[in-house]
Amino acid sequence: xxxxxxxxxxxxxxxxxxxxxxxxxxxxxxxxxxxxxxxxxxxxxxxxxxxxxxxxxxxxxxxxxxxxxxxxxxxxxxxxxxxxxxxxxxxxxxxxxxxxxxxxxxxxxxxxxxxxxxxxxxxxxxxxxxxxxxxxxxxxxxxxxxxxxxxxxxxxxxxxxxxxxxxxxxxxxxxxxxxxxxxxxxxxxxxxxxxxxxxxxxxxxxxxxxxxxxxxxxxxxxxxxxxxxxxxxxxxxxxxxxxxxxxxxxxxxxxxxxxxxxxxxxxxxxxxxxx
Amino acid sequence: xxxxxxxxxxxxxxxxxxxxxxxxxxxxxxxxxxxxxxxxxxxxxxxxxxxxxxxxxxxxxxxxxxxxxxxxxxxxxxxxxxxxxxxxxxxxxxxxxxxxxxxxxxxxxxxxxxxxxxxxxxxxxxxxxxxxxxxxxxxxxxxxxxxxxxxxxxxxxxxxxxxxxxxxxxxxxxxxxxxxxxxxxxxxxxxxxx
Numbered sequence: 270x271x272x273x274x275x276x277x278x279x280x281x282x283x284x285x286x287x288x289x290x291x292x293x294x295x296x297x298x299x300x301x302x303x304x305x306x307x308x309x310x311x312x313x314x315x316x317x318x319x320x321x322x323x324x325x326x327x328x329x330x331x332x333x334x335x336x337x338x339x340x341x342x343x344x345x346x347x348x349x350x351x352x353x354x355x356x357x358x359x360x361x362x363x364x365x366x367x368x369x370x371x372x373x374x375x376x377x378x379x380x381x382x383x384x385x386x387x388x389x390x391x392x393x394x395x396x397x398x399x400x401x402x403x404x405x406x407x408x409x410x411x412x413x414x415x416x417x418x419x420x421x422x423x424x425x426x427x428x429x430x431x432x433x434x435x436x437x438x439x440x441x442x443x444x445x446x447x448x449x450x451x452x453x454x455x456x457x458x459x460x461x462x463x464x465x466x467x468x469x470x471x472x473x474x475x476x477x478x479x480x481x482x483x484x485x486x487x488x489x490x491x492x493x494x495x496x497x498x499x500x501x502x503x504x505x506x507x508x509x510x511x512x513x514x515x516x517x518x519x520x521x522x523x524x525x526x527x528x529x530x531x532x533x534x535x536x537x538x539x540x541x542x543x544x
Numbered sequence: 545x546x547x548x549x550x551x552x553x554x555x556x557x558x559x560x561x562x563x564x565x566x567x568x569x570x571x572x573x574x575x576x577x578x579x580x581x582x583x584x585x586x587x588x589x590x591x592x593x594x595x596x597x598x599x600x601x602x603x604x605x606x607x608x609x610x611x612x613x614x615x616x617x618x619x620x621x622x623x624x625x626x627x628x629x630x631x632x633x634x635x636x637x638x639x640x641x642x643x644x645x646x647x648x649x650x651x652x653x654x655x656x657x658x659x660x661x662x663x664x665x666x667x668x669x670x671x672x673x674x675x676x677x678x679x680x681x682x683x684x685x686x687x688x689x690x691x692x693x694x695x696x697x698x699x700x701x702x703x704x705x706x707x708x709x710x711x712x713x714x715x716x717x718x719x720x721x722x723x724x725x726x727x728x729x730x731x732x733x734x735x736x737x738x
Contacts, residue, residue: 414599439572444595447565449573459570 326495328457329359329370330465330485331426333450334473337435337506338428341482342370343457343490344498344516355498356516364389365509367405367429372454373422373442381423385409402429406438406446414444424454428505435505457489457496464488475504479513487522545718546578546591549676549684549708550648552660553696556729557650559589559660560705562712562720563737579726581733582608583618585651587726588628591677592645592665600643604628621651625661625669633667642666646677656730683715684708698727709738 329342342359345352359371361379363386371378388408392400400408406427413421421442428437439445439452451469453461464485473481483500490496499516527534545566550559561578564571579589580601588604590597611627612618619627628649636642642665650660662670662677674688675681691704702725709723726735 410595410598414595417595441567441594443593444599445565445593446598447573447576447594449575452572462570 326493327359327372327455328453328461328486328489328493328496329372329426329455330451330453330458330461330482331370331428331437332452332465332469332478332482333435333437334469334471334478336473336475336478337430337504338437339478339482340368340370340426340428340503340505341486342501343455343486343496343519344501345490345496346375347495352497357498358501360501360503362510363405363427363429366399366431367402367427368503368505368510370426370428370454372424377421377423377442378425381409381412381421382425384412399431401431401433402427402436402438403431403448405429406440409440410444410446413440413442417442417444426452426454430505430507430509435507453485453489455489455496457486457493460489460492461485479504483514483517483522484526487519487526490519491523546597546678547676547680547712547716547720547723548578548589548591548646548648548678549680549688549705550589550650550660551674551688551692551696551701551704552650552658552672553698553701554694555652555656555658556698556701556727557587557652557658557660558701558705558725558727559587559648559650560709560723560725560738561589561591563722563724564718564720565594566718574722575724575737577724579724579735580605581726582624582651583612584732585653585728585730586618586621586624587650587728587733589648589650589677589726590645591647592643596644600631600645603643604631607631620653621649621659621661624651625649625659625663625671628663629667629669632663632665636666648675648677650728652728652730658728679716679718680708680712683711687711698729702727706738 326345326347327343331338331340340360344355344357344359346354346357361369361371361382363369363382369382385405389400389405424441426437426439437449439447439449451465453465468481479502482502486500497519499518501516502514504511504513524534532538547562559579563575565573565576579587582588582605590601632643644665646665647663649663652658660672662672662675674692676684687708705725712720723738725738726733
């Protein structure tokens with residue numbers, strides 16, 4: 270997969286293909302030499318209509334605040350109307366200082382984030398210093414641009430810490446890479462944005478941020494059928510990342526939040542009279 | 545859906561862009577800077593879907609630097625515009641197809657003459673004094689034609705751009721709240737958000 274030619278170790282080796290040719294112009298990065306083509310073309314499980322073509326059943330969110338970055342995700346995987354799993358791990362631990370979230374095709378996200386992890390480690394060994402978050406996300410963007418029309422489906426966030434601080438990037442299968450402070454990806458993202466935009470401040474404390482992340486995911490899972498399961502929360506700070514919550518059941522959250530409002534949570538708030 | 549528009553004055557060029565990035569019905573980001581700084585006196589505002597805008601912008605920027613290292617100096621505006629046009633033109637019948645983005649390239653040469661160029665994804669190139677890319681054309685060309693006069697001062701130019709932004713916010717269906725404006729003069733580039 271990657272060419273481990275020992276004679277290149279220790280050199281700042283950026284060109285691997287065109288070294289012997291004269292460099293006339295810099296070209297767009299070509300896709301790595303891994304054979305990956307879908308057999309039947311891109312599948313259309315949901316989103317035949319362009320306007321509602323969300324990145325498949327999930328809700329993931331991340332935001333930057335004064336203590337670092339908070340990532341919160343749900344854990345449901347659905348195949349059409351069948352729930353294949355309620356315990357998926359949608360935060361992928363790339364290495365001790367980088368995390369990636371998964372939305373869209375699970376296989377695509379897992380494979381390419383593992384490829385990224387490989388690249389990060391190789392860079393660290395060859396160059397003696399860790400790859401920055403900006404460089405890691407740009408590397409992934411380059412791959413996705415190369416595979417642009419091959420039917421990949423990924424809407425992931427890369428979050429991590431490096432010498433310049435904690436950074437959050439959104440990358441999707443169209444090859445778009447955006448740096449930002451708040452992102453939410455997936456079919457439940459619109460519901461999560463509603464809660465996030467309302468309560469987000471940069472100077473949240475860690476506890477407030479965790480509570481915000483949990484609430485936003487809960488609200489998304491409540492209204493979006495394709496999101497659910499448990500909430501997992503990660504915190505990225507200058508020393509790496511910490512798993513704050515490994516799995517809080519959203520059903521428990523539903524009754525807890527209802528009780529806080531003095532409601533029972535049985536859905537009968539409107540007290541409809543049938544006769 | 546990006547709005548890029550600009551105008552050239554007596555000794556300056558302004559290029560403005562909206563800051564929003566949208567994905568179906570969601571606005572993912574509102575503060576994206578779509579105007580690339582090629583060097584201290586050249587800016588290139590690019591309009592197009594996310595990946596194309598980003599990757600073509602990177603391509604132009606890096607090749608611009610490569611030419612500077614190979615020849616020892618930066619190209620002037622006319623050379624840069626023609627170089628970018630040739631990059632568009634080479635891509636049209638290539639395997640990956642044309643670069644799906646349009647642009648406005650503006651800047652000031654070392655002798656102080658400003659220029660603004662309109663570039664298209666098929667390799668069209670036109671030197672203009674005022675113009676826009678995308679839907680902004682429909683709303684702003686009338687206004688720009690009406691307000692433009694030769695040898696505008698920088699303050700007059702900024703006023704016209706503010707009127708353009710107000711017009712887009714009034715009449716354009718898509719809400720574009722934040723705009724990024726960059727002005728190039730002989731002293732360099734100033735940027736601010738409106």
